[in-house]
Amino acid sequence: MSLRQPSLRWQLVWRLSSLQAVFLTVLAILIVAALWVTGSFVSLQPEDETIDAIAQSIARGENGALTLSQTSALAARRAELPGLWFVVRDRSGATIAAGVVPQAYASIGGALDGIGQARFGSNLGGNLVPAARLQWVHSPVGEVQILTGVDGSVSTSRVIAAASIVFFSALLPLLVVTAIATLVAAPLVVRRAFSSLDSAVARAEEIDINRQGTRLPDEDVPREILPLVGAVNDALARLDEGYERQKRLFAHLAHEWRTPLAILQARLDGLPPSPLKERLFEDTVRLATLAEQFLDLQRLNYRFEPTLINLVDVARHVVSELAPLAIAANYEPCFQADEDAVEIFGDRVALERAVTNLVQNAIHHGGRRGGITVHVGRATGITVTDEGLGVPADERCRIFEPFHRLESRGKGFGLGLNLVQEIALLHGGEVYVMEGPRGGAVFRLSFPLAE
Known part of the structure; x- marks a missing residue:
């Protein structure tokens, strides 16, 4: 991601x-x-605009009397309110008035000096007194008391x-x-x-080619995501079905190959000894090995019940079975064991196939000279050594890939060593290749030992 x-x-x-x-x-x-x-x-009152305009227009003359300057703000208020009136008074009692002051407010004077602001108006007894606002404010000449009407509008800036x-x-x-x-x-x-998707993610991480039938859970999955989970499960079902068909096809082909190969080997046995017979015999063994490898690949898809296996017995049996083939190919087979029993838990058939593939690989690529040694030790596991050309260093990581073959050696199908690796991994072990003491290849197959 x-x-x-x-x-x-x-x-x-x-x-x-x-x-x-x-x-x-x-x-x-x-x-x-x-x-x-x-x-x-x-609460925004329109008279606030008027009071601010009046306050900023107040000035004081040379004799200390209050005067009125015609500012743009005051001019704008007068243009908006043709009947604008007001009375301005300072703390000393000096006053200045403009417009027609209603009779009810003409004599208020200093009676309200102690009030910061007030609002007046009345219509009692049929006498309508227009609303007015009184407020002490700061002006260029100091603090003044302004009494004015409440008409007008509030500006956008305010x-x-x-x-x-x-x-x-x-x-x-x-x-x-x-x-x-x-x-x-x-x-x-x-x-x-x-x-709710965490369980689906955890189950998705468990999806593996060897675990058919795995499906994503749809319990408690949000309704919007349920179609995606269903589509994935349907795709997994189709993959499982296709994989089962492929396994059945491989198994059928491998079984069908056995019969003609057995007939061919029987007919070869009836021929008189000759170099051509030996070559043909080796080719039929390779074909038989390929059939067995296909069958082994199918067997690895099924889980086995591990039993206690002695690697010494497994290696000794394989060497005894393949000794005639090695001798016929001009090799000297040799079996060595550090002790009588090196035990692990596993499947005997799969382990015998892994050792068989390593020995057959040594026979095919050992250069038809020298010896092929199979060694079993508690610390080293099973080691197969030949005296051939060995494996180039840059190929040692890829040689276990399926269908990978060395370009200089055309024999083989590239499945044997991959099968060995799969068997090793199935048993919790590993397989790797090294350079031999005499220039050949050394394949080491190691497993966790039984307690």
């Missing part, structure tokens, strides 16, 4: 987090807007400023806390949702 491939879990986490953040943002904006409209959260205050003071902290909670909770939720 490449690290560049996207993670489905983290994609879901980020998408869920983003979607939740969007929903929370919209919800928070709607809540703030509702509170704002009802005046329960933020709305944006108020919205920013609301966002950074209330909405942003809410979003930050929610985002942190989402990033912590979302991975846990997604991990729990994907936990």
